[in-house]
Amino acid sequence: MSKQLQHDFSQDFTADIWEVLSHGNQLLITTRDSEKLTVSFSLFNLSTKSFLWKEISFEESWWISVYHFTEGVIIFQTYDDTQNIEARSVFGFDTVSLEAIWSVDQVKLFNVTSGLLTMASMDDPEAQFRIDIRSGLEADESEVSLPEPNTSQATYPLHYEPESPHFETVSRFLKDRQDIVLEGSCDYLEWEGHFAVAANSKEDTGYNLDLFVFSLSGDLLLHEPLEKGLKGLATGTFFIVNQALIFVKGKRNLVVYGF
Numbered sequence: 001m002s003k004q005l006q007h008d009f010s011q012d013f014t015a016d017i018w019e020v021l022s023h024g025n026q027l028l029i030t031t032r033d034s035e036k037l038t039v040s041f042s043l044f045n046l047s048t049k050s051f052l053w054k055e056i057s058f059e060e061s062w063w064i065s066v067y068h069f070t071e072g073v074i075i076f077q078t079y080d081d082t083q084n085i086e087a088r089s090v091f092g093f094d095t096v097s098l099e100a101i102w103s104v105d106q107v108k109l110f111n112v113t114s115g116l117l118t119m120a121s122m123d124d125p126e127a128q129f130r131i132d133i134r135s136g137l138e139a140d141e142s143e144v145s146l147p148e149p150n151t152s153q154a155t156y157p158l159h160y161e162p163e164s165p166h167f168e169t170v171s172r173f174l175k176d177r178q179d180i181v182l183e184g185s186c187d188y189l190e191w192e193g194h195f196a197v198a199a200n201s202k203e204d205t206g207y208n209l210d211l212f213v214f215s216l217s218g219d220l221l222l223h224e225p226l227e228k229g230l231k232g233l234a235t236g237t238f239f240i241v242n243q244a245l246i247f248v249k250g251k252r253n254l255v256v257y258g259f
Helices: 165-178
Strands: 006-012 016-023 026-033 038-045 050-056 064-070 073-079 088-094 099-113 116-121 128-132 158-160 186-191 194-203 206-215 220-230 238-241 244-249 253-258
Touching (some): 016 064, 016 238, 016 244, 026 064, 064 099, 158 165, 165 194, 165 206, 186 238, 194 220, 220 244
Antiparallel strands (some): 006 253, 016 026, 026 038, 064 073, 073 088, 088 099, 099 116, 116 128, 158 186, 194 206, 238 244
16 A cells, blocks of 8 residues: 655755765765866765755865765765776765775775775785775785675666666556656656656657656656756656655755655
8 A cells, every 4th residue: 555755855955966875864965066166975864854964075176976885984085097087095984073084095996895995006906905994994814805784775766768668568657647758768666555757758848857656556646847958868866765765856956755
């Protein structure tokens, strides 16, 4: 049986939302201002519907992104050479004290497993070593690296291209129920008595992107126009985490619905 959706939270940002990552009950939001060439980061608590901190930035104002996000620690990477994407510097950031707790320069990054970050110096890329992501100390080579448990519990939609039989089914449904002609591709997700579709359609002014949420019996529960007049198709529009539907509207508005 489907539950009604409840608008829990929305927040406008001063720059475009570039990425939203989740871990536990927290969302890490990256915004990028292409005019000022600045990147900012915000941490949101889904349980309290409040920001732990908002729009912080670093000395490297543009060539920076999140490499890994886990409880209490964010690993940021900066790009040392824009002609060589593998040449990076990296630092650990404590999400409570808001301080950098370690840093390593001029490295090639491989992965994070079991709380250990594997990397190699750009001067000797074959000689890999690992550090503890909380202390920054090099790990003993005898330690066995196991996959880190995924505690984000985020569920992302399936992406359907026109050649998929599922695309045809969704296309017919939206035409019958909403009189929308699906264009190009769509994102689709089912959960707990609901299904959601992020649908591209086309007008003379460009492509539109709309988010629809229905009960499994086909009743419309939510319709949110996300974008209008786009030059191309849009994807990666929404996800589910911890009883919340999360999406970005108009590039700068983070919206959370509970169910």
